[in-house]
Amino acid sequence: MNDKLAEAILAELRFQGRQDDALWDASDIAHYMKLSKSTVQCRIICKPHFPRALKVPTTDNGGGRRWLAREVKQWVMRFREAI
Structure with a gap:
């Protein structure tokens, strides 16, 4: 397994291991929604x-904006299509 693939797998496992009360930044939201950070x-x-x-x-001069993962996931699920 090459180093790049191993790093990608490790990053994904870390992301999935975050609990719903975790704080997400725009990059985390982009990863979850499978969108670019700029689109988010x-x-x-x-x-x-x-x-x-x-x-x-x-x-x-301020600070970083963060969102509760649980709230972001709930917001996304509101747009689930009916089958």
Whole structure:
């Protein structure tokens, strides 16, 4: 197995192991939704009914926005198609 594949598998296992009360950033949301980070930033998290972000104070001039994984998953499931 090459190193790149092993790293990808490890990253996926880490992502799947996160609990629903975990905080996700835009990259985590993009990974979960199988979209690019820029699509998530420009077209998803700006929607009025998308879960509100938590602003984690990480720097002097603001902080990073994070979302509860559980709320993001619930929001996504609202758009499930009926079969």
